[in-house]
Amino acid sequence: MAARTARDDDDLDDLAEINVTPFIDVMLVLLIVFMIAAPLATVDIGVDLPGSNATPTSRDEPVPQVALLADRSLTLDAEPVGREDLAARLLARGGDPGGLRVDVQADRNVGYGEVMDLMNLLRDAGFTRLALVARDTRGEP
Missing domain, CATH: 1.20.5 (Single alpha-helices involved in coiled-coils or other helix-helix interfaces)
Known part of the structure; x- marks a missing residue:
């Protein structure tokens, strides 16, 4: 070697x-x-959203209420409606869709992405004045 x-x-x-x-x-x-x-x-940022204790605003005109239930079904003013019919039913109320305010309610068990999908559906139909409705916690500890 x-x-x-x-x-x-x-x-x-x-x-x-x-x-x-x-x-x-x-x-x-x-x-x-x-x-x-x-x-x-x-x-993955954890967010603990607070409840709303703001004083409700008075409404001069009836505002459409769109609700996303826990089973992912939609209602318009407490009447069941399909996703494909939602925009048409709101447009049938008349007026400018950009000027009509729409209240969006969602069950607490519905995911954030599904709420955003609903808001995008409404925005694509021309409804830009969307308000998220929260539970009133003003009398709760």
């Missing part, structure tokens, strides 16, 4: 060349990981 103790000049030439391919691979993998992880880090 022979051991090599001296260096040749040829060995230095081989070591002077740096292979950057593994470095680039690692950097691309890290970039992808951070691009995926960054949006997920902002979603």
Whole structure:
């Protein structure tokens, strides 16, 4: 078994060349990981929304009440309505849809995304004055 103790000049030439391919691979993998992880880090913020103790405003005109129930069904003024018929029934009330205020109620067990889907449905139909209705907690401890 022979051991090599001296260096040749040829060995230095081989070591002077740096292979950057593994470095680039690692950097691309890290970039992808951070691009995926960054949006997920902002979603998991726990929010404890308070109840509303604001004084209700008086209404001069009747306001349509759209409710999203726990079973994900919709009602318009306490009458069941399908998603595809909701906008048409609201438009049948007449007037400018952008000027008509619509109150949106949602069961507390309904997810935030489903409430946003309902609001987007109403917004796509031209209703831009949407109000979220909360339970009155002014007399509760």
